[in-house]
Structure formats: C-alpha cells, structure tokens
Amino acid sequence: MGVVRARPEDQDDEQERYVQAYVDNVGRTANQGHVIFLKLFSSDLVIPVFVGDFECTALIKEINKRTTARPMTHDLMKNSLQALSVTVARVKVTKLVDNTYYASIFYLKTDQQQEIEVEVDARPSDAINMAVRFGAPIFVNQKIVDVSAYSLRAEAGPQVANEASAPAVAFDIAKAIQAAGQRHLDPTTHLRAHLAVAVQEERYEDASRLRDEIDRVIATDRFHSLIVAIEKALEDRRYDEAAQLHEELIQLEASEDAGDLSVENNHRKQDA
Numbered sequence: 001m002g003v004v005r006a007r008p009e010d011q012d013d014e015q016e017r018y019v020q021a022y023v024d025n026v027g028r029t030a031n032q033g034h035v036i037f038l039k040l041f042s043s044d045l046v047i048p049v050f051v052g053d054f055e056c057t058a059l060i061k062e063i064n065k066r067t068t069a070r071p072m073t074h075d076l077m078k079n080s081l082q083a084l085s086v087t088v089a090r091v092k093v094t095k096l097v098d099n100t101y102y103a104s105i106f107y108l109k110t111d112q113q114q115e116i117e118v119e120v121d122a123r124p125s126d127a128i129n130m131a132v133r134f135g136a137p138i139f140v141n142q143k144i145v146d147v148s149a150y151s152l153r154a155e156a157g158p159q160v161a162n163e164a165s166a167p168a169v170a171f172d173i174a175k176a177i178q179a180a181g182q183r184h185l186d187p188t189t190h191l192r193a194h195l196a197v198a199v200q201e202e203r204y205e206d207a208s209r210l211r212d213e214i215d216r217v218i219a220t221d222r223f224h225s226l227i228v229a230i231e232k233a234l235e236d237r238r239y240d241e242a243a244q245l246h247e248e249l250i251q252l253e254a255s256e257d258a259g260d261l262s263v264e265n266n267h268r269k270q271d272a
Contacts, residue, residue, distance in 0.1 A: 018092060018139040021047065023132060026060050027232040034215070035228055036128060038093075038140060045149040047140060048225050049093070049101065050215035052208065055125035062132050074129045085109060088134035089117060091127040096144050100216050103127035148219070150226070150248060173246050174234060188214045188224075223252060 024039035024046060034056035036049045051059075058074050071079060081087065089108040093101060103124040109116045122130075131138050191214050198207040218224050226249045233242035 016094075017142040019142055019145060021138050021140050023059070023063070023128065023138070025232065025236070026056060026063065027235065035232065036125070037229070037232070038128075038138065040140070040145065040149070044151050045145060046229075047093075047145065047149045048219065048229060049124050049128070050219045050228075051125035052211045052215065055123075055129060059125075059129050059132060062129065074126070074133060077130065078133045081107070088130050088136040090137045090139060091122070091131045093124050093127070093138070093140045093144060095141060096147065096220070101144075101219065105130055148225075150229070150245075173230065173239075173242050176246060188217050191217065223249070226252065 020041045021038040022041065023036060025037040027035060027037075034051050034053055036051055036056070036059065038047045038049060039045070040047075054073075058072055061068070061072070062074070068075075086107050086109045089106045091106065092104045094104055095102045101124045103122045103126075105120050105122045105127050107118045107120065109118070128138060130136070191210055195207055195210040195214065198204075198210060218228065226245055230242050230245045230249065233239070233245060
C-alpha cells in the first residue's frame with residue numbers, strides 16, 4: 001500500500017534534520033505564563049514551548065484523562081477526524097521565525113486501498129494537543145533544538161543531598177531567582193499591562209493575541225525561559241533539576257556580565 005501526499009513536503013523540509021521528542025511536563029507558572037516541556041528521546045535535552053491558557057488546559061486534561069460534559073475544541077477535532085477515518089500520523093515543530101514557532105500536522109487517510117497523507121500548518125500548541133490525543137510521534141527541527149534546548153543531566157550541576165534538606169534548598173533557589181528577576185527587566189511588562197486592560201474591557205480576542213505574543217517573547221528569551229523552568233521544577237519538587245537549572249542561570253548571568261564589562265572597557269579605550 002503506497003502513500004500519496006496530497007501536499008508533498010517541499011525539498012528544503014526533506015533535507016532538514018528532525019529529532020523525536022515527547023511531552024515530559026506541562027505547567028502553569030506564576031509570572032511567565034504556561035509552558036509545555038518537550039524532552040528529546042535521544043538525549044537529556046528539553047525544549048520549553050510557551051502556550052496559551054486554553055491550549056495548556058486542554059493538554060493537561062488529556063494527559064490526566066479527564067472528561068468534560070461537552071467536547072472541547074481539540075476533542076471535537078479528534079472525534080470529527082475519526083468519523084472521517086482520518087488519523088494523525090505525526091507532527092513536526094518546523095521552525096522559529098521572528099519569535100514565532102511553526103508546526104505541521106500530518107493527517108493520514110486510507111481511501112480505496114491507498115493511503116493519502118496531507119500536511120497542514122498549525123501552531124505547536126495545537127499540533128502537540130493533537131499528537132497526544134492520537135498517540136502520534138512529535139518531531140522537532142534540529143535547528144530549534146540548537147537554539148532553545150537545555151540539558152537536565154544531573155551531573156551537569158549540583159544535586160540536593162537528601163530529602164530533608166530539599167525545602168531549605170528550594171527556598172534558597174526561590175529567593176535567588178526572585179533576586180535575579182529584579183536585576184533583569186521583564187521583556188513582557190508592557191504586554192502584560194495591555195493584557196490586563198484588554199481583559200478588564202472584555203476584549204478577549206485582543207487578550208488572546210497578547211497572550212500569544214507574551215509566550216513568543218518568553219520562548220526566545222533564554223534568561224526568562226530558565227526562570228520559568230526553575231519555577232516549574234520547584235513547584236513539582238524536582239529539586240535536583242531546579243538546582244542544576246539555577247547553576248545554568250548563574251553561568252548565563254556571569255557570561256552576560258562579562259560581555260557588558262568587555263563593551264564598557266572598549267568604550268573607555270575609545271574615549272582615551
């Protein structure tokens with residue numbers, strides 16, 4: 001049985017390298033929005049994908065196998081596709097352009113002993129929701145991994161000695177990231193202000209657009225991505241992971257400080 005592609009993948013995409021990942025964790029953070037952590041099968045790398053509230057809620061519902069009185073949007077899509085004998089073969093997170101992630105869903109339909117595959121553009125949050133519902137594999141472009149992924153290997157950073165000391169370590173890390181956040185301007189401050197106004201005025205379409213923009217900005221800001229990951233690790237009591245991520249945050253701050261000092265010295269030399 002052959003596969004006929006109704007929309008063939010273009011040549012450039014075929015030449016791209018993709019790695020398989022799975023949903024490792026999903027959470028809501030106090031300050032940085034909602035995030036899906038994709039973990040690579042081939043390594044200890046994870047990729048944070050920032051999503052809207054609705055998409056996050058829908059994914060958590062499906063992972064926890066909770067039911068609703070009426071089908072939510074992604075459930076309706078699944079039910080409709082199954083009624084048409086269509087399944088999700090795989091999804092891809094394809095590229096990152098201008099702070100925006102892109103993805104594709106590959107649908108597969110058997111028609112008269114022939115399999116027809118159709119590729120449809122999608123937001124990563126929707127693509128991941130559909131992949132989880134159909135048990136389909138998730139692939140991420142290696143170029144995105146190179147830019148956005150970070151390691152969770154325990155040996156790469158400090159570990160919590162024992163369970164008894166974990167609360168104290170968590171408190172110290174929480175204080176440290178709070179102080180770090182005060183030293184760095186939040187790039188989404190003005191967007192959050194506009195979001196609050198939009199919600200207050202019940203302009204929900206504008207609010208949804210602003211939430212998406214906040215998620216895009218955070219996704220491309222390494223510092224705040226780490227803050228979100230640390231908050232989520234502490235919330236889930238993954239203290240070893242939080243400690244390792246905190247160490248990475250310290251190293252990132254040190255490298256930024258070194259870069260700022262180098263620029264300042266260059267300016268002084270020019271003035272002299």
